[in-house]
Amino acid sequence: MHDGTPSxxxxxxxxxxxxxxxxxxxAAAALRTAMDRALRQYGLTVPQYACLELLDQQPGLSNxxxxxxxxxxxxxxxxxxxxLQDAGLITxxxxTDHGRALPAHLTPEGHHRLAAARSAVYAIDERMTNSVPEQRLPQLLTDLDHMTAALDE
Structure with missing residues (x-):
């Protein structure tokens, strides 16, 4: 416990x-390597996949x-x-009528490619998650959030 005195x-x-x-x-490098390997068969990079995921959840996001x-x-x-645009996965x-932001949206092919790649990425996440005992996972996730917050200050 931290009592406020410098140590x-x-x-x-x-x-x-x-x-x-x-x-x-x-751990982050291992995750990235596994995702790179899995996404290669779908013609995607990790940033492209992450972008497709975000646009699926929140269409119209800006750059x-x-x-x-x-x-x-x-x-x-x-x-x-x-x-992604050249590959026909987004439009x-x-x-734009207002501001400089150009909202992006998935195309039908973008939705299809994302759905195919998603199962591979989720399998990697599941392998990683299953390596942590179930009873310890909630605390690990909380600890990771606390670490992030400590560095964002």
Whole structure:
């Protein structure tokens, strides 16, 4: 429990691979590798898949909103959207009546490709989730949320 008094940081473990940040990065890299491998057969990258998922849940999102939701820069999202548009998976108007945001929407082919890829990605998520004892999962998710909040301050 933290009582508000400053404390000196704990000495670092002798082995950097024992640090929490290292372990989180290793888990994230393993997840990314598994998703890259699975999505390749659907002709999608992880950012493209994430973009399709967001547009399925919230049609009409802008480039900036999609960038925030997929953890890429706006410039990178421009490339992602162009690729999805060229593949016929999304549509965006050439111009808009208000502001500069061009709302994106899934095409029927985008819905079809997302549905096919989703099962592969969800299977990966299930494998990862099943590796954590069921009774510990809620606390792990809460802990991850707390870590995120601590770094967002």
């Amino acid at each position: 000196s940081p704990a000495p670092p473990p002798a082995d950097v691979t024992e640090r929490l940040g290292y372990r989180l990065k290793r 900036a909103e999609l960038a925030r939701g997929t953890f890429v820069t706006r410039q990178s999202m421009n490339v992602v959207l162009r690729g 965006r108007p050439a111009t």
